[in-house]
Amino acid sequence: xxxxxxxxxxxxxxxxxxxxxxxxxxxxxxxxxxxxxxxxxxxxxxxxxxxxxxxxxxxxxxxxxxxxxxxxxxxxxxxxxxxxxxxxxxxxxxxxxxxxxxxxxxxxxxxxxxxxxxxxxxxxxxxxxxxxxxxxxxxxxxxxxxxxxxxxxxxxxxxxxxxxxxx
Numbered sequence: 001x002x003x004x005x006x007x008x009x010x011x012x013x014x015x016x017x018x019x020x021x022x023x024x025x026x027x028x029x030x031x032x033x034x035x036x037x038x039x040x041x042x043x044x045x046x047x048x049x050x051x052x053x054x055x056x057x058x059x060x061x062x063x064x065x066x067x068x069x070x071x072x073x074x075x076x077x078x079x080x081x082x083x084x085x086x087x088x089x090x091x092x093x094x095x096x097x098x099x100x101x102x103x104x105x106x107x108x109x110x111x112x113x114x115x116x117x118x119x120x121x122x123x124x125x126x127x128x129x130x131x132x133x134x135x136x137x138x139x140x141x142x143x144x145x146x147x148x149x150x151x152x153x154x155x156x157x158x159x160x161x162x163x164x165x166x167x
Contacts, residue, residue, distance in 0.1 A: 001057060003039050003105050003116070004049035005069075010034040010164065020045050026063050028161030035161055037061065039103075052105035052114060055083070059093055059101040065118040067101070067161040068125055072113045072143050079111060082146040086113060089137040096131065098124025122160070 006013075010027065013036045017025045023045055026037045038044050039054070039061060061067075074082045086104050093099045101118025115138055119125040128134055136142055140156045147156070 001039060001041055001054040002044065003052040003054050003103060004037070004044040004046050005052075006036050006046045006049045007033050008036070016045070024061075026061050027164055028063070028067060029164050030159060030161055034164070051108040053108060054103055055087055055106050056090070056102065056104035058091055058103075059099075059118065061101050061118060064163050065100055065120060066122045066125060066163065067119075068117045069159040069161065070115040070117070070138055071157040071159070072115065072138075072147070073155065074111050074113065074146055076111065078146045082113060082143065085143075085146060086115070086137065089133065091133070095133075096124070096128050099128060122162075 007030065010029070013027050013034050016036065017027060023038060024040065025045075028035050028037070036046075038046065038049075044051075072082065072086070083106065089104075091099070091102045093102065098120035099117075100120060101116065103114075103116040105114040105116060107113060117125065117128070119128065129139075143156065
């Protein structure tokens with residue numbers, strides 16, 4: 001399974017979605033732009049997406065959920081260890097209120113792994129961040145030893161994607 005992300009204005013991404021109704025495309029509102037996600041076994045319709053292979057998959061993506069995308073950079077030297085650490089976490093969605101979606105994403109073009117989490121609300125995500133599961137697997141402190149010593153790569157980053165309501 002592949003996972004693709006692209007960014008743009010809501011109008012542009014909405015037009016792509018309308019023209020490709022046979023694809024499972026999800027649009028969310030990001031910081032200063034909108035984001036579109038496609039998860040497929042086939043080829044993507046995006047021209048220049050960020051590309052990932054799905055390593056672990058739980059739950060279904062919903063346009064109604066709040067999503068967090070955690071970027072975890074690493075180096076070639078630490079890639080294997082980071083991947084094994086992240087793969088060791090198998091979430092039990094029913095253990096956390098509002099936890100609906102989990103994807104562990106391996107980059108196809110860089111050394112930045114992504115963790116895609118979907119919750120019923122931002123509050124449900126913030127509550128999950130207080131859990132030992134988050135602290136032990138996804139917190140900045142948990143992954144810091146596997147980020148390598150290079151200051152030339154990107155840093156740990158959380159991005160938030162909100163549902164878009166057309167009211």
